[in-house]
Amino acid sequence: MKALEEKLQKEAIVLSADILKVGNFLNQTLDIPFIMEMGREIARLYEGEGVTKIVTIEASGIAIATAAAVPMQVPVVFAKKSRAATQVGSMYHAEVKSFTHGNTYEAIIPVDMLSADDRVLIIDDFLAHGAALSGLLSIIRQSGATLVGCAIAIEKGFQGGGDALRAEGVRIDSLARIRAMSPETGIEFYA
Amino acid sequence: MKALEEKLQKEAIVLSADILKVGNFLNQTLDIPFIMEMGREIARLYEGEGVTKIVTIEASGIAIATAAAVPMQVPVVFAKKSRAATQVGSMYHAEVKSFTHGNTYEAIIPVDMLSADDRVLIIDDFLAHGAALSGLLSIIRQSGATLVGCAIAIEKGFQGGGDALRAEGVRIDSLARIRAMSPETGIEFYA
Numbered sequence: 001m002k003a004l005e006e007k008l009q010k011e012a013i014v015l016s017a018d019i020l021k022v023g024n025f026l027n028q029t030l031d032i033p034f035i036m037e038m039g040r041e042i043a044r045l046y047e048g049e050g051v052t053k054i055v056t057i058e059a060s061g062i063a064i065a066t067a068a069a070v071p072m073q074v075p076v077v078f079a080k081k082s083r084a085a086t087q088v089g090s091m092y093h094a095e096v097k098s099f100t101h102g103n104t105y106e107a108i109i110p111v112d113m114l115s116a117d118d119r120v121l122i123i124d125d126f127l128a129h130g131a132a133l134s135g136l137l138s139i140i141r142q143s144g145a146t147l148v149g150c151a152i153a154i155e156k157g158f159q160g161g162g163d164a165l166r167a168e169g170v171r172i173d174s175l176a177r178i179r180a181m182s183p184e185t186g187i188e189f190y191a
Numbered sequence: 192m193k194a195l196e197e198k199l200q201k202e203a204i205v206l207s208a209d210i211l212k213v214g215n216f217l218n219q220t221l222d223i224p225f226i227m228e229m230g231r232e233i234a235r236l237y238e239g240e241g242v243t244k245i246v247t248i249e250a251s252g253i254a255i256a257t258a259a260a261v262p263m264q265v266p267v268v269f270a271k272k273s274r275a276a277t278q279v280g281s282m283y284h285a286e287v288k289s290f291t292h293g294n295t296y297e298a299i300i301p302v303d304m305l306s307a308d309d310r311v312l313i314i315d316d317f318l319a320h321g322a323a324l325s326g327l328l329s330i331i332r333q334s335g336a337t338l339v340g341c342a343i344a345i346e347k348g349f350q351g352g353g354d355a356l357r358a359e360g361v362r363i364d365s366l367a368r369i370r371a372m373s374p375e376t377g378i379e380f381y382a
Contacts, residue, residue: 015279029304030253030267032260059249059269062221066254069223076221078250082292088206101273113220 001041001175004153005189007034014181018128018159019100026153027060027125038175039067042123042151045173046072049148051121053077053114055140057107057132064153065123072121077114079107079136092142094135099128107135109143116144127152127174130161137170149173156181157190192232192366195344196380198225205372209319209350210291217344218251218316229366230258233314233342236364237263240339242312244268244305246331248298248323255344256314263312268305270298270327283333285326290319298326300334307335318343318365321352328361340364347372348381 013021025031042064051072056065057079065076082105083091090111097104114120122136133150140147149171155162157177166172181187204212216222233255242263247256248270256267273296274282281302288295305311313327324341331338338361346353346365353363372378 023301024304028269028271028301030257030260030269032257032267033264035257036261059253059271062250062253063257063267066221066223066226066257069221070227073224076223076254078219078221080219080250110214110219113215 001038003034004038004176008154008176008178008187012187014183014187017180017182018156020154020156020178020181020187022125022154026064030063032063035063036067036070038064038153039069040071041175042068042121042173043071045151046121046148049121050119051148053118053145054121054123055079055109055114055136056123057081057136060126061124064125068121068123068151077109079109079139081105081107083108092139094138094142096135097131099131107132107139109139111143114140114143114145118143118145119148120145121148122150123152124150125153127155127162127172128159130165133161133165137165151175154178192229194225195229195367199345199367199369199378203378205374205378208371208373209347211345211347211369211372211378213316213345217255221254223254226254227258227261229255229344230260231262232366233259233312233364234262236342237312237339240312241310242339244309244336245312245314246270246300246305246327247314248272248327251317252315255316259312259314259342268300270300270330272296272298274299283330285329285333287326288322290322298323298330300330302334305331305334305336309334309336310339311336312339313341314343315341316344318346318353318363319350321356324352324356328356342366345369 054076152174155174155177177190340362343365346368368381
């Protein structure tokens, strides 16, 4: 998505060769018209695929998932990273190692929110090592639902998570795919 | 908002006199058309108030805030509950006690995301004891921004947080306001 690449070149901050900061429009301040445009692009990519549910993970995937759900007219289910007093009953769960937070957490979705009849599109803001995505894929497998594909805003291709999952046959669509980046030279995208 | 009261009567689960479960449409599975309708209602309530930014807190406030931001055409900023590797620099922060999770966390917004020029509408899914809202109000005060008001999906009026803040002069608009509830007798709203 050309508009996202241009926005990243203009507004993202490359903190290091690994860490890209997009808090000013994508994951703390939310540029809503732009996020709605990303949602429409995801809906276009998955038109006719019979998606019945969008699955994401709290917190920064929720806005993009909501944006795609508006034109796709399907519900969003987000995995939680901890269990609240309101969460009772059986849960699908998967352990996820977070590289940006330096911890490990459990991603949780109640079993009554996903079923074998569902055709699921996973949406997230970042794909790097693929840890969060692998956790969500495990949850989809536990539920018996069909995975249609994964739509990602920004893939840091050089961290390998996307290609490892593609090699397993998972459909992954990244709106922007970064080949390399550094504070000195900026961001380079795949052609 | 009559439609929300009706939806709560039909779909919410009263787990106890204190705990209401709305995970099936509002805070884990997201009923997107309904949430967009709540967003339009919030936009209507704050029309002409010159709101420049919506502030919420991760995770379950994000979808409703996004829904209101579409018609209001303003950015959303959400407070995070922990500091990631991408969060550097000065932060506004406030300590919040979570009654549903039984812990205390720090709500954080980078200082460059809110300024004294902003006119802020706070949006959240629940208002009970008012702990999260008080934390956000503290952050707004730290930033020097003007608080226009707080739009809440569901206020559990009997837990007192809303009335305490109203007594301090804070404008609070709750789309549904619960007077009392129990698993046996269901939900009773303020007239």
